[in-house]
Amino acid sequence: MRTPEDNPTTDSLRASREHGSGSPGSSRGHPSLAPRLRRLLRDNGLSLVLCLLFVGTLAGQSLVGHRKYNNDQRDHGQPTLSYPGYLASPGFLEATMENWESEFLQMAVYVVLTAILFQKGSAESKDPEKKEAVDRRPNPRRPGAPGPVRRGGWALALYRHSLSLAFVSLFALSLLLHAVGGAAEYNEEQTAHGQSDRVSVAQYLGTSQFWFESLQNWQSEFLAIACMVVLTIFLRQQGSPESKPVDSAHSETGNH
Numbered sequence: 001m002r003t004p005e006d007n008p009t010t011d012s013l014r015a016s017r018e019h020g021s022g023s024p025g026s027s028r029g030h031p032s033l034a035p036r037l038r039r040l041l042r043d044n045g046l047s048l049v050l051c052l053l054f055v056g057t058l059a060g061q062s063l064v065g066h067r068k069y070n071n072d073q074r075d076h077g078q079p080t081l082s083y084p085g086y087l088a089s090p091g092f093l094e095a096t097m098e099n100w101e102s103e104f105l106q107m108a109v110y111v112v113l114t115a116i117l118f119q120k121g122s123a124e125s126k127d128p129e130k131k132e133a134v135d136r137r138p139n140p141r142r143p144g145a146p147g148p149v150r151r152g153g154w155a156l157a158l159y160r161h162s163l164s165l166a167f168v169s170l171f172a173l174s175l176l177l178h179a180v181g182g183a184a185e186y187n188e189e190q191t192a193h194g195q196s197d198r199v200s201v202a203q204y205l206g207t208s209q210f211w212f213e214s215l216q217n218w219q220s221e222f223l224a225i226a227c228m229v230v231l232t233i234f235l236r237q238q239g240s241p242e243s244k245p246v247d248s249a250h251s252e253t254g255n256h
Contacts, residue, residue: 094181102217108167
């Protein structure tokens with residue numbers, strides 16, 4: 001009498017499972033895509049979620065901004081805009097760049113200040129009593145060293161400060177686009193009110209309106225990062241790299 005172990009069909013199915021050729025979602029000789037996808041999501045989860053939050057909130061801003069714009073236009077007997085027309089309007093550009101400008105300024109200032117200044121006890125600061133890995137001389141022979149480090153010279157000189165340079169460049173571009181949108185919106189309002197005064201982008205940069213729009217955002221950004229620096233001295237968040245370990249003393253500096 002044949003047992004299940006002696007059944008050729010059973011033997012071939014067992015061999016198929018052992019080699020992975022019979023598993024759903026996989027092809028002969030190739031691993032399943034599911035583990036690779038899970039690894040991709042795990043390794044990039046933070047940036048993916050932040051990008052989704054950015055897209056979602058920007059879409060929300062545009063939708064409610066479009067409704068508010070058209071309501072204001074109707075109240076003043078002015079023509080309304082379609083949604084695509086609103087997205088191309090100077091008002092939407094000005095409002096969006098006004099916020100981006102302050103965020104990029106915040107990050108540029110923070111990157112530079114944390115390189116040269118200390119805050120004893122903060123998870124956001126280098127330890128003033130120790131040499132940190134971020135201050136070591138770049139080693140072109142270090143395994144995995146980026147291309148500019150291996151090349152040296154001007155490439156390395158730029159790369160040493162590439163993070164702050166990127167944020168400063170994004171800040172300058174956002175500030176310029178804020179001024180472009182603000183000047184165009186001002187000129188549109190002048191036309192709507194029957195006024196002939198017009199301003200150039202350079203002139204708008206010198207107006208109190210432009211600086212009021214900028215400074216009201218800048219002050220909140222600096223307050224936020226100051227709170228982050230100080231609060232991480234005394235408070236903790238289990239599992240976050242922005243916090244010290246929960247059992248760390250308040251006097252310990254950094255998040256090691």
